[in-house]
Amino acid sequence: MFGYTYDSSLSDEDLAASVTADENITNIALFGLDTREGDKQSHSDCMMIVTVDNTRGKIKLISLMRDSLVDIDGYGEDKLNAAYFRGGPSLAIRTINENFGTDIKDYVAVDFEQLVQIVDAIGGVDIDVQNDNELKELNRVIKDYGAERGKEFSGVEKTGLQTLDGVQALCYGRIRKGDTGDDWARVERQSVVLNAIFTKLQSASATELIGSMRKLVPYVTTSLSPTDMASLIVGAVKNGIPTLEHTRIPVDGEWSYSGNSSEFITYDLDVAADHIHAYIYDDADIGSGTTDDDTGTDSKSDTDTTDSSKSTDTKSNTTAVDPESLVEEGGWYDSDTGDYYDCDGDRYSLDENGNKVYY
Numbered sequence: 533m534f535g536y537t538y539d540s541s542l543s544d545e546d547l548a549a550s551v552t553a554d555e556n557i558t559n560i561a562l563f564g565l566d567t568r569e570g571d572k573q574s575h576s577d578c579m580m581i582v583t584v585d586n587t588r589g590k591i592k593l594i595s596l597m598r599d600s601l602v603d604i605d606g607y608g609e610d611k612l613n614a615a616y617f618r619g620g621p622s623l624a625i626r627t628i629n630e631n632f633g634t635d636i637k638d639y640v641a642v643d644f645e646q647l648v649q650i651v652d653a654i655g656g657v658d659i660d661v662q663n664d665n666e667l668k669e670l671n672r673v674i675k676d677y678g679a680e681r682g683k684e685f686s687g688v689e690k691t692g693l694q695t696l697d698g699v700q701a702l703c704y705g706r707i708r709k710g711d712t713g714d715d716w717a718r719v720e721r722q723s724v725v726l727n728a729i730f731t732k733l734q735s736a737s738a739t740e741l742i743g744s745m746r747k748l749v750p751y752v753t754t755s756l757s758p759t760d761m762a763s764l765i766v767g768a769v770k771n772g773i774p775t776l777e778h779t780r781i782p783v784d785g786e787w788s789y790s791g792n793s794s795e796f797i798t799y800d801l802d803v804a805a806d807h808i809h810a811y812i813y814d815d816a817d818i819g820s821g822t823t824d825d826d827t828g829t830d831s832k833s834d835t836d837t838t839d840s841s842k843s844t845d846t847k848s849n850t851t852a853v854d855p856e857s858l859v860e861e862g863g864w865y866d867s868d869t870g871d872y873y874d875c876d877g878d879r880y881s882l883d884e885n886g887n888k889v890y891y
Contacts, residue, residue, distance in 0.1 A: 535746070537753040539621070542637070548605075548626045549635045553813055556587045558764060560756070561625050561639040563616060564647070564722065574643070576616035576624060578705075578722050581634065583812050585774075586767040590815075593726065593778040594808060595719040600782070601796040602631045611796065621755070632781075633805040638755045644706075646751035648698035650729065653747035654736075656695040657728035659704055667691050669710035672890070673703040676878065701725050709878070709890055716780075723778040730776050779811055783818055793860055858882065 564578025576598070583592040598613035604627050607618055615627035621639045629636055642650070651657055661667050671687040677699060678685045685699045696704060705725040708718040736744060756764065768774050787799040810816035855872075859865050863874045871879050872888075880890045 536749040536751075538757065539639075539753055539755045540757075542622055542625070542639075542755045544637060546622050546626060547637055548629045549637050550629065550633055552635045553809075554587070556585070556767075557812060558584045558586075558767075559634055559636050559812065560584070561621070561628060561636050562593075563621065563624065563639060563641040565616075565641055565643045567643050567645070573617050573620075576613045577644075578719075579613060579616075579624070579628075580722075581628070581636065581808070581812075582640070584764055584768050585812075585815075586770065588815060589771045589774045591730075591768065591774045591776050592812065593723055593776070594811065595723060595778070595780040596628070596632075597715060597719065597780070597782065597787075597797050599715065599795065599797045601790065601798045602627060602801065605630065631801050631805075632808050634808065638760070640752060640754040640756070642752055644702055647702050647705075647725075649751050650748050651696075651698035651701045651725075654729065654732050654744050656697050657701050657725065657732055658693060659696050659701065659724060659728050660693040661688060661691045661704070663691060665711045666704075666707065669707045669712050670700070670704055672710070673707050674699060677703055701728070719780055720778075727776055727778070734773050779818055781808060783807055795860070858886070 560582045562578070562580040562582045563576040564580075565574040566577040567574045579596045579598055581594040581596065583590075583594070585592060596612060598611060600612040601609055602612050602615075604610050604615045604618065604623065607614070612627065612631075616624040619626075621641065625636050625639060628634055661670060667688060667690070674685050674687050686697070688694070688696065688700055702725075705722045706718065707721065708714050713720075733741060733744060754761075781804050782797065782799040783804075786803065787797050790796045790798040807818045811818050855865050855867070855870070859872060860874055863872060865872055871881055873879055874888075878890060880888045883889050
């Protein structure tokens, strides 16, 4: 059962972990990696703290917004997910520990491509596609996913609760455009996918669970040794199957966008650290879960990313503006076609008001 990729390279002194507050509680970093063809380094588009609470019989997930403005040792202020790109899991863990006062010493990483294999290995997962906007955007992402690979994958035909296969579940966890809630709703969908996997495994018999584990572990990279893993599993299930909970940092009403193109999510990191500590150790409800993109003090959406302080010139006379200057961070402009590409590689144009229109 321990056929995963074991990473023994982490050094405690490099991780800047705080003192463990409770020996019955283990915190682990979970990284969902988006590795594109030709990439030498991965982007951690999904970043969570996984807490195994043996006292209360819970597994808790804390989603950390990837665009959070944090200090990265040796690099200064940048987005949280830049830490993994610049220094792999070691720097990413150090960044989380230093900014949020956590005691993380281990990680689990799964590439998004591997998530497809994981979901298919357990026969799909049950997910509620809630509305037409989600359905339309999900099928667009599935189509783009297939085009990138020269393949055609089955779309989703209807809204409602249904079993999604690996590609469909992966794409569901990726959607954030087309009035579907931006990154705020995406982290909720990522937790929905993880919860669906967890629920599917909960209902399996011991024989089925062992069979599934043998299929799943080759797709996992972790710093947890087989001994650590066994101890963690035994502790987690000693009082029965644990419950799964999820929250998100920053919490509602405590963040704002910053940067020239509103590319950063800014909030008080000390307050966030207090929330994280209360959620993990005091079992407090910090109340951040929502799928509404209008959750902060200065929200934005995929249909209008123009900063209000500089919107006048762009909206009144877009022809006078250098198209290259309108490219979002991580994206690019195709001068041959006049199209833009965002940081995910999705193509769009700008309407007369400077708003994005995705193809």
